[in-house]
Amino acid sequence: MKHFDAIIIGAGQAGPSLAGRLTGAGMSVALVERKLFGGTCVNTGCTPTKTLVASAYAAHLARRGDEYGIVVDGAIHVDMRRVKARADAVTANSRTGVEKFLRDMSGCTVIEGQARFEGPNSIRVGEDLLTAPRIFINVGGRASVPDMPGIGEVPYLNNSSILELDQLPEHLVVVGGSYVGLEFAQMYRRFGAQVTVIEKAPRLVAREDDDVSEAIRGILTREGITVRVGAECISLARHERGVSVGIDCAEGEPESVGSHILLAVGRRPNTDDLGLEEAGVTTDARGNITVDDSLATNVPGVWALGDCNGRGAFTHTAYNDFEIVAGNLLKGESRRVSDRIPAYALYIDPPLGRVGMTEHEARASGRPLLIGSRPMTRVSRAIEKGETQGFMKIVVDAETRRILGAAILGTGGDEAIHGVLDIMNAKVTYDVLERAVPIHPTVSELIPTMLNGLRPAG
Ligand SMILES: Cc1cc2nc3c(=O)[nH]c(=O)nc-3n(C[C@H](O)[C@H](O)[C@H](O)COP(=O)(O)OP(=O)(O)OC[C@H]3O[C@@H](n4cnc5c(N)ncnc54)[C@H](O)[C@@H]3O)c2cc1C
Helix, strand or coil: CEECCEEEECCCCCHHHHHHHHHHCCCCEEEEECCCCCHHHHHCCHHHHHHHHHHHHHHHHHHCHHHHCCCCCCCCCCCHHHHHHHHHHHHHHHHHHHHHHHHCCCCEEEEECCEEEEECCEEEECCEEEECCEEEECCCEEECCCCCCCHHHCCCECCCHHHHCCCCCCEEEEECCCHHHHHHHHHHHHHCCEEEEECCCCCCCCCCCHHHHHHHHHHHHHCCCEEECCCCCEEEEEECCEEEEEECCCCCCCEEEECEEEECCCEEECCCCCCHHHHCCCECCCCCECCCCCCECCCCCEEECHHHHCCCCCHHHHHHHHHHHHHHHHCCCCCCHHHCCCEEEECCCCCEEEEECCHHHHHHCCCCEEEEEEEHHHCHHHHHHCCCCCEEEEEEECCCCCEEEEEEECCCHHHHHHHHHHHHHHCCCCHHHHCCCCCCCCCCCHHHHHHHCCEECC
16 A cells, blocks of 8 residues: 555646646655546647647648749648658657656656546555545546447547548548537548538537537538538448448438548546545536535545536646646635636637637626627738638627627637637726727737627627
């Protein structure tokens, strides 16, 4: 039996930084990782996908060279082996960086293997039994496998296995038209594959407003991606050309045949093989570990951080979980998850930057609203870059004059949205942003202009 001041399970987006802070405070820490240092984000999530999105953008721009007066003599080819090698190199660099950070950390013992609770203060990893008065669970999640007819009879890809491809699929059928699915759909189209997206909901990224969904659909279909929505019943079967996906849609062909299928229909937490029942730690119906506003579980001395607590599904929310727990434990702060303003991006091109409520959510709240919007065709920087697809939109509470939410779907939208996020975090009225003097020419400079044109919601 080995005793520590703290045990951290998982070297994802919260665990390593937490180990750094706890050891810095003089604690002995055991950090257990069963697979790849850096977890999902570094190995099979953000890092490889954004690296691939960059390659896809380069291919797209190369094909559009003529529009910019750039002459390419000959055809544009995508070398998938080199595209993959670039993504692998960026990922490996990040992964080894995380591992080195942990192994060099004084006071931290890195243990590789599957961790399982044996009691509220004890964890088994192979032959080792570890005990600690504080245990931090940061086990993340994995791709869900939907219970659809034929699922056991066909080969399919998920967000991890698709990264192993070094050849272009002839026709990639993406089941799931949301954040993960759409990034892969657009990048593979730009690499040169035929791509079909099949979505069960009546529209793509159904969590977003209708106008955002519609604009995203337009961006993708203009690049030649086939989009099938309202696919009530999806089934899979072997086909001589690969896999046939049966689609019970209101309109269109009843099946789509692809050489490869990517399932991107959501994620599930890695909480089913942790022995949580041995510790008495409770989960909700989806398997997320139940936590309070400070991320403490129902068992004293046990916390859950990152995707496994169902309170965020992003790297920045997992990292913020670490800051909340560390701040409360080590600095006597009283930080809470509910203080966090939701913000995220969808990395198609152009990207969608999002913060706070959607317009739909704001309307449902019953508050009096002011709404402003502006198409990217009226943003100088977008015109100069030749990237005028999309629009920006902002929703303000008419009484408090506070910004409730915004969406920027357009070139630089993932960066420009931070101007709005900062004002929301500062808890000041929108006038502060409206009167600011932004830099010209930027996408951000039109946010004050948009605020200047706010109108009462109809
Ligand atoms: C395709 C894709 C793209 C994404 N892109 C973005 C993006 O652009 N921006 C963004 O913010 N988020 C993105 N995400 C989400 C982001 O990757 C996750 O939100 C983030 O990785 C969650 O971090 P985490 O620390 O909770 O878990 P993880 O990063 O999943 O880490 C958990 C770790 O715990 C380990 N582990 C699990 N169980 C055990 C056990 N029993 N014993 C020992 N170790 C264990 C795992 O091996 C893993 O290393 C993306 C996700 C996907 C799938």
